[in-house]
Amino acid sequence: MLIHRQTDIAPSEITPPRHWRDRRALVQAAVAAGLLGAAGQAAARNTSSQKLTAKQSPLSTMERATPYELVTSYCNFYEFGTEKADPARTAPARLRTRPWQVAVDGEVRRPRTFDVDDLLKLAPLEERIYRLRCVEAWSAVVPWIGYPLAELIRHVEPTGNAKFVEFTTLADPQQMPGLPSRVLDWPYVEGLRMDEARHPLTLLTFGLYGEVLPSQNGAPLRVVVPWKYGFKSAKSLVRIRFVERQPVNSWHKSAPKEYGFYSNVNPNVDHPRWSQASERRLGDDGLFNRRRPTLMFNGYGDQVAALYAGMDLKRWF
Numbered sequence: 604m605l606i607h608r609q610t611d612i613a614p615s616e617i618t619p620p621r622h623w624r625d626r627r628a629l630v631q632a633a634v635a636a637g638l639l640g641a642a643g644q645a646a647a648r649n650t651s652s653q654k655l656t657a658k659q660s661p662l663s664t665m666e667r668a669t670p671y672e673l674v675t676s677y678c679n680f681y682e683f684g685t686e687k688a689d690p691a692r693t694a695p696a697r698l699r700t701r702p703w704q705v706a707v708d709g710e711v712r713r714p715r716t717f718d719v720d721d722l723l724k725l726a727p728l729e730e731r732i733y734r735l736r737c738v739e740a741w742s743a744v745v746p747w748i749g750y751p752l753a754e755l756i757r758h759v760e761p762t763g764n765a766k767f768v769e770f771t772t773l774a775d776p777q778q779m780p781g782l783p784s785r786v787l788d789w790p791y792v793e794g795l796r797m798d799e800a801r802h803p804l805t806l807l808t809f810g811l812y813g814e815v816l817p818s819q820n821g822a823p824l825r826v827v828v829p830w831k832y833g834f835k836s837a838k839s840l841v842r843i844r845f846v847e848r849q850p851v852n853s854w855h856k857s858a859p860k861e862y863g864f865y866s867n868v869n870p871n872v873d874h875p876r877w878s879q880a881s882e883r884r885l886g887d888d889g890l891f892n893r894r895r896p897t898l899m900f901n902g903y904g905d906q907v908a909a910l911y912a913g914m915d916l917k918r919w920f
């Protein structure tokens with residue numbers, strides 16, 4: 604299974620991994636030289652000291668990774684505020700990521716509450732460079748580190764009644780200053796159909812850019828589902844429950860006409876308030892700003908289209 608078509612990507616779009624691996628040294632030099640703006644400096648401060656090693660996955664895109672400073676400073680994590688800079692500003696000091704437990708239960712033969720450090724060791728870590736397309740029509744390319752959620756699913760042995768997986772994330776008013784806003788009905792809940800959850804692209808994610816996840820990106824663990832809008836990729840998971848009925852995901856609950864359950868990236872189905880036909884890649888601003896056409900299933904159609912064979916994707920948006 605090969606997901607990248609190298610011929611589609613201009614050489615200028617490709618960055619060899621060692622370039623962003625040397626990022627920490629570059630950032631430190633930039634800070635010393637006074638070259639970083641406020642957001643970049645905040646991201647630099649949030650740099651985790653903990654490295655994660657992982658083998659390269661052939662499922663990675665060849666596209667150039669978005670600068671680390673943008674991915675870690677322009678975030679959606681409403682529990683820490685609704686402005687893009689809020690999570691990077693508040694989450695690193697407020698979110699306690701150890702000890703951390705994740706309940707894996709519901710329709711499984713071997714329910715278990717995992718310590719996150721045990722979960723981290725359940726399967727070999729891989730580095731997967733994925734496109735992430737946010738429903739707000741911006742996108743990024745991120746080198747995530749994790750392993751397929753399918754590994755955990757196999758471990759807990761779902762019963763025949765398990766048709767969906769429900770993800771619940773932390774909602775602690777002591778740590779999360781955004782909770783009083785009631786912008787969503789907390790805790791943040793997301794869900795996948797079992798075949799989506801078992802798909803080899805669905806990643807249980809513990810890190811990015813060679814280090815553990817920064818708090819603002821969903822430490823200590825999140826899910827990443829690259830062919831769906833970013834809001835399916837729930838951050839700071841505390842429960843993974845196997846259920847018979849389709850979970851009610853938070854965004855659908857808050858605005859059912861705007862957000863469905865499936866949330867597959869689809870340039871042919873507009874959001875009621877804006878077009879989904881194109882996107883802005885983080886880091887493309889300024890002189891070379893250009894919008895890119897959004898690809899069906901975020902470009903992962905060869906791998907995932909069969910999951911939806913026969914479904915009317917305008918109806919099941």
Ligand code: MTE
Nearest residue numbers: 678679680681737772791833834836837838
């Ligand atoms: N998970 C939680 N718990 N809370 C959130 O507000 N925002 C989602 C998703 N996961 C969100 C969340 C949205 S809208 C997006 S686009 C992605 O996280 C953004 O991930 P990033 O900030 O790491 O790029």
